[in-house]
Amino acid sequence: MHPRHLLALIFAALALASATLVAVTVHLATPADSDTATAAALGGGAGAAALILVAWFVLDRLIMRPSRKLVRGIRALLESRSPEQGLPLPRRHALGTLPDVTAELADALKQSRGEIRKAMDDATARVEEQKNWLEVILQSLSEGVLVCNRQNQILLYNNAAVSILDLPETIGLGRPLFNILSRAPVQHTLERLERHHAAGAAAGSELTAPFVCSSVDARQMLHARMALILDNQDAITGHLITLVDISDEVALLARGDAIRLALTRDLRSTVGNLRAAAETITSYPDMAPDERRSFDDVILRESETLSARVEELGQEIRGQLLGRWPMADIYTSDLVSCVQERLADLAGIKVNLVGMPLWLHGDSLSLMQALDCLIRAVHRETGATEFDIESLLADQAVYLDIRWRGKPLSTAALERWLDTPCDDDTSGPRMREALERHDCEPWSQSGREQEQAIVRLPLPAPNRPQFLPEPRRLPARPEFYDFGLMRKHAGDDELAATPLRDLSFVVFDCEMTGLDPTGGDEIISIAGVRVVKHRVLTGETFERLVNPGRSIPQASTRFHGITDVDVEDKPEIQVVLPQFKAFVGDAVMVAHNAAFDMKFISLRQSEAGVEFDNPLLDTLLLSSMLDGEEEDHSLDALCDRYGITISGRHTALGDTLGTAELLVRLIDRLEAKGLDTFGEVMKASNMAAQIRQRSAMVSTSRHM
Structure with missing residues (x-):
């Protein structure tokens, strides 16, 4: 039994016992034939019970509740690893100087954590400098670069790879390589290099090989080179692939082959006819005029055909040379x-x-x-x-x-x-x-x-537009380093047994025309961000405005700032949801009050031809599970408690980034409680959801 409930029962028993004792005492002290004996006994008993209940109320309000709040804050502070984690103090209490002393202790802990963080930052400064050098080099390369582990998951990539493949929704940290490149040539080249390595080939030219592949949608032909990555024990931990788009070169080669065939095959009959006619005229100078005229017609006709064809081939060759010269x-x-x-x-x-x-x-x-x-x-x-x-x-x-x-x-x-x-x-x-x-x-x-x-x-004319703004630049992607996945070993394939830190999350948020999904309200903005290996990858984001097919109420616009003009030329939800699904892939989806957003998505997914059957986590339920129902679990309150600053509050992307930072902090606390796997967290959050639902039902029944 919860201590608070036990204490409540004790006070209730005290109140009942006091009331009974006072009533009996008053009754015995009052003459039996007095008319006021019974009333006095009842009044005295009620008064004694009321005093006990008042004492319980004061004790609960000024000591027990503040103590619980203080305990929750201390527990959150201990479970969190962030030096920004604050300690909320009770405003009305009878705990004396305990909250102030606890706050001083919390400040000392925060200061110690800050010093530890600073020491760690100083210790990793040189590593960060080398990382920045690597990033600058990678981003300056015109060739696309992909680094993958043994499971063909992407560990590193540069902007050139995203630009060449033109698949920003499907390329990302921890995502499958074969979502973007054709499988067969990559697998074949990898098997060749692995055989070379097994045969004792040393690192170098024998462990690299060129190959040609296509993008998964077959829009680009790519010239690629693969190199194996070895660890200190000479074991293969992954491979590197560089990419160059050769689609234009392949098209030029095809045109060159067509010109070669025209010169060596198509014109052969024309030249043969001309030669035969000329030889006949030379061999028979005395032929009849009518017969001579027919040969002259052949020479004229074939000469015109040859002249036109040569002019056409000349234009083709000029165009081919134009395309080949670097410009x-x-x-x-x-x-x-x-x-x-x-x-x-x-x-x-x-x-x-x-x-x-x-x-x-x-x-x-x-x-x-x-x-x-x-x-x-x-x-x-x-x-x-x-x-x-x-x-x-x-x-x-x-x-x-x-x-x-x-x-x-x-x-x-x-x-x-x-x-x-x-x-x-x-x-x-x-x-x-x-x-x-x-x-x-x-x-x-x-x-x-x-x-x-x-x-x-x-x-x-240029390839770029003359007067329109330049195409939107790809966002900087500083957080695409995750070499830790190279050490990943085969384990339990069941999602429930997967540690939280090994999962890939997509945190998302939607803005709507209103709050009634079944009453005609629609999504007008959807955003997402990846969280991989306990890091929020701000470079891997998804953000789209959606045309809802109806007007946006002014009351909603005041909330999120999106107007009818903003969405009038934007795609409908049937177009956006497949793009969002491609971005999400098979990641675990996370949102704050997730059921609300998923209701809007589920109502439109069938007509969009997609299904969001991904595992789902709710940060609201996680927070409720950790701190109980007495705390405020709104996104604003949680960000304030955890020291998270949201840029662009009440926009889909702003709320998404804030929720992603919140998820990282909550995972720290879950692990501190021993909830390490997805299955354990889901079980606990489901219990929190049931408790929250029951509390809401009880609260509703009290107000009926």
């Missing part, structure tokens, strides 16, 4: 600035950038050389000393116009200049070669103003 997006103001510096040796020459700078796609060096060569040639030919360069938008290109005062150039002059070298070194590229790399055929014409001439260079 990048160039800002015209940067290009013109380089040309201005290059022309500094010509006294009196002035080059101006006019109009709005635009982006184009090309090889910056060869374009700068071609512009320099062209302006020098125009200066020599016309004597012009001032040139304006302007970039203009075209349908499939960007025009780069060079303008000066004078007459347009003749086609012959342009053709002559195109064969001049772009540099003093005559072995360098000629202007024609530099422009052909960009599929550019320049021409000269009159300008918009009188006595103005233009040379127009049509250049490739």
